[in-house]
Amino acid sequence: DTEVTQTPKHLVMGMTNKKSLKCEQHMGHRAMYWYKQKAKKPPELMFVYSYEKLSINESVPSRFSPECPNSSLLNLHLHALQPEDSALYLCASSHEGGGRGKNEQFFGPGTRLTVL
Amino acid sequence: KNQVEQSPQSLIILEGKNCTLQCNYTVSPFSNLRWYKQDTGRGPVSLTIMTFSENTKSNGRYTATLDADTKQSSLHITASQLSDSASYICVVKGYGQNFVFGPGTRLSVLP
Numbered sequence: 056d057t058e059v060t061q062t063p064k065h066l067v068m069g070m071t072n073k074k075s076l077k078c079e080q081h082m083g084h085r086a087m088y089w090y091k092q093k094a095k096k097p098p099e100l101m102f103v104y105s106y107e108k109l110s111i112n113e114s115v116p117s118r119f120s121p122e123c124p125n126s127s128l129l130n131l132h133l134h135a136l137q138p139e140d141s142a143l144y145l146c147a148s149s150h151e152g153g154g155r156g157k158n159e160q161f162f163g164p165g166t167r168l169t170v171l
Numbered sequence: 172k173n174q175v176e177q178s179p180q181s182l183i184i185l186e187g188k189n190c191t192l193q194c195n196y197t198v199s200p201f202s203n204l205r206w207y208k209q210d211t212g213r214g215p216v217s218l219t220i221m222t223f224s225e226n227t228k229s230n231g232r233y234t235a236t237l238d239a240d241t242k243q244s245s246l247h248i249t250a251s252q253l254s255d256s257a258s259y260i261c262v263v264k265g266y267g268q269n270f271v272f273g274p275g276t277r278l279s280v281l282p
């Protein structure tokens with residue numbers, strides 16, 4: 056199984072709503088990532104979890120709250136978002152390790168988020 | 172500063188033609204370089220991944236080259252198909268670092 060799954064595929068929410076994005080992988084990867092991607096731009100790193108611990112937070116506003124309940128799951132909790140937060144949210148996973156080697160990163164299909 | 176640049180920004184070719192996309196990087200120390208294809212609104216899909224010791228890697232009609240000395244990579248697409256229309260993203264990983272994304276090249280293949 057070399058797949059990263061994300062749910063939902065599409066999400067429309069108001070600025071006062073609370074919602075969650077979910078990501079799952081069963082490749083035994085110990086590093087999981089959240090990226091935000093605006094149209095015609097490359098993905099921008101938001102968070103990195105390594106062995107279920109938050110290792111990188113790229114100065115993301117607190118209205119985005121990540122959670123890694125176990126080594127296969129990654130959630131992104133959303134609260135009080137702004138219209139400019141509308142984007143494609145991508146989850147990815149890889150074998151942990153900063154060493155040499157291929158350490159390939161696998162991406163999920165993304166969640167298209169629209170904030171009204 | 173670790174950076175990845177790609178050229179051209181966009182490219183339009185006719186179906187059946189070949190094309191080459193370029194990637195230059197300053198990421199150091201270098202660990203590996205990968206090319207992704209991303210269809211609009213979908214997640215990136217890996218095409219090739221190369222370490223510093225590999226200078227050519229093929230995946231069907233896609234052939235990637237890597238020159239670790241000049242810090243350049245190219246992705247050559249042969250006999251293009253309409254389904255090749257997508258963004259192609261070059262991503263470089265440094266040793267002990269996170270992945271650095273290039274801005275992508277948007278390829279349009281016309282009938």
